[in-house]
Amino acid sequence: MAKRKLLCVLRHILRIDLKKLILALATCGVVLSLLNTLFASYQVHKEAFIKDTLHANQTYATKLAEVTQLFLQSVNSQLNVSAFHIAENIDDTSLVNAELERLLSQTNSFDSLVVASADGQIIAVRPELPVLGQSISSQQLHKVMLQKPVVLDPFVSPAGNLMISPTYPLFDGQGQYLGFVAGGIYLHGDTILNRLLGRHHYADGSYSYVVDKAHRILYHPDPDRIGEQVSNNVVIDRVLNGQTGAMELVNSSDKHMIAGFAAIPMTGWGVVSQRPLISILNQLAITHRSVVYSSVPFTIVILGWVFVVGFLIARPLTVLAKQLTVVENKNVSGAGVSAWYYEVANLKCALLQSHRAVRQVIRALDADRKTDKLTALHNRLSLDLWLENTIKFKVGFSVLAIDIDHFKSINDSHGHCTGDKVLKELAKLMIQNARADDFCCRVGGEEFLIFMPNESLSQAMITAERLRTLISNHIMPNGIRVTVSIGVSQWPNNSMQIDKVIEMADKALYQAKQSGRNKSCCLEAA
Known part of the structure; x- marks a missing residue:
């Protein structure tokens, strides 16, 4: 008897009924949606982390x-000055040594300096090393015999130091080759x-x-x-x-x-x-754990709500099912069935709301990865997607490549915090003076792009000049004034590749920089 009762209890617990099915289905739906969201979030963040690291x-x-x-160019210039004085006094060892001492004391670019004759024999060295009178290798002599400034390949000096050596030729007043002066830069130690x-x-x-x-x-x-x-x-x-x-x-x-x-x-x-x-993966794991921890409480609330609603949905049908088990029961009513459909409709609505909330989280994450965090402009990822749509629908456009002139001096003089404020202010000016369908993005540092759909090259130049003048007259944070150089080009909706158009805008920007900055230049497609 007891065994039979135990079996009945187990059957009741393990019996699959509507309430359990609804609760199981709803629970699986919420959990799988959460897992899918977390997996998609992880993949998106991983790709973004790697792409950002590659670029950085x-x-x-x-x-x-x-x-x-x-x-190395600075070193070459220093040797050039000394080469002139050494060539004038090549026969006076004391004056040559004095010039080497002067160069060593003036700069910390060199660890040692030598002067060698035309046949490669060392005739002066500073500081004093046991190499005076020795000759350089034939391979090195072959390079310096080209009689022009060169940087010798790394070698072990006669004094036993692994080093590189920038050299500069010596010529007398008649242009006769006298030898060379070489600076030694050690590769080991605190150099x-x-x-x-x-x-x-x-x-x-x-x-x-x-x-x-x-x-x-x-x-x-x-x-x-x-x-x-x-x-x-x-x-x-x-x-x-x-x-x-x-x-x-x-x-x-x-x-x-x-x-x-x-x-x-x-x-x-x-x-x-x-x-x-x-x-990168370790950093991603830390970020993803934060996403998981943020999602768990919300998911727990949703699951609790699903259990309550699921119980309310199943209860009328459970009562009806119990009534149907008793054939003699004449109080069976179809009202419960009607309520069942109504509750199912509400459950569907609730689930849709749940999915809508998840999609909002994904959209927020997607918007975050497409936006430059400092200026709130579009970033490179957003730019790639915009260009794909532009190519797909063959919408012609003009592009403005904008670069702040001498921006490094602002960071050096006022600090990076002020530099960031200047970038934010410039972004505001760009947005305020852009049309509704213009696409403004930051592509790195102080470099920006504005894409103007269905805009002619001449009109784009007018817009560029208006923006350039506005920026030059605008007082930036901390009373700073800045200027920009702008390069303009156009994609006229033909077979020309968009990458070439952006490259043309960069070239036009380079022309504006080379011609004095605070200018707008344009290049038109052939």
Whole structure:
């Protein structure tokens, strides 16, 4: 008897009825929607994180390459001045040494300086090193015999230092080649080159390094790797071919990296800035946990509401089902069935509201990733989507490429906070003076683009001049006045690629910069 009662209880608990089906279905719907939203959010954020890191590393590598190029040009100018004085006094060792001492004390660019005769023999050195009277290698002599400024490939000096050496030729008054002056820049230790390049090294494993044409590492945060030759690295192969870009790769240490790279034209060296993929995924995991923690309370509230509503929906039908089990019951009414359809309609409405709330969260996340956080303008991702629609519907447009003149001096003089205020104010001026269907975006730093659908090139130039004049007369935060240079081009809805139009706008902007800034220039499609 007891066993039979236990079986009845178990059957009652395990019995599939309408209430359980509704609650199970509603619960599954909410949970699966949440999981789908979280998965989609994770994928979107992952793609955005990687894309932003690729762009940031490429930009940083380019900046490092430019800084190194400027440093080497500065070194070349210093040697040029000294070469003139040394050539005049080549036969007076004391005056030559005095000039070398002057150059060493004037700048911290060099670790050592030497003067060599036309046949490569060292005739003066500062500071004093045991190399006087020795000759440079035939390979180095062959390079300096070109009688023009060159940067010698890394080598181990007679004093035992791994170094690079910018050189400058010496000529007398009649143009006769006398030899050369060379500056030594050490690659090991606390040197000027290491201090110049060693500012990008973070706890997450990000770092930069420099390689020469022989795939040899000239700078690396790990001093033991300086001088090492690296092979089977596609990024190094590309940057030494003069390319600039960014990509994902597995490096020589079998680590998945996000790398940006840029070449140094003066020497043929390459700069690589990279970040481990695992650090990006760790950061993404932290962000995604915040999304999950924010979603859980709301999901719990929804589930509680679904259980209550589900019970209310199932209750009339449950009563009706119980009544139907008793054949003799003459009080069976169809009113319960009618109520069942009404409640189902309300449940459907509630579920639709739930999905609508989830879609709003997705739209908010999508809008956030398409918007520049500083200026509230569109960003590059939003620009790509807009251009896709423009190509699809073949809508002609004019484009304005805008760049703030001497923006770096504002950051240097007033601080980055003021610089950010200037960027925000400029964005407001752009939006206030744009048409309703114009597309304003920030593409990086102080660079902006305005796309003007169905606008002629001549009218776009008028708009550019009006905007340029407005900005130059506008008082920015902290009383700052700025000017902009604007390049204008047009996509006339023909076979010309849109990338070429934007490139033409950049070229026109470059012309405006070269011709004195605070100007508008245009290039028209052929």
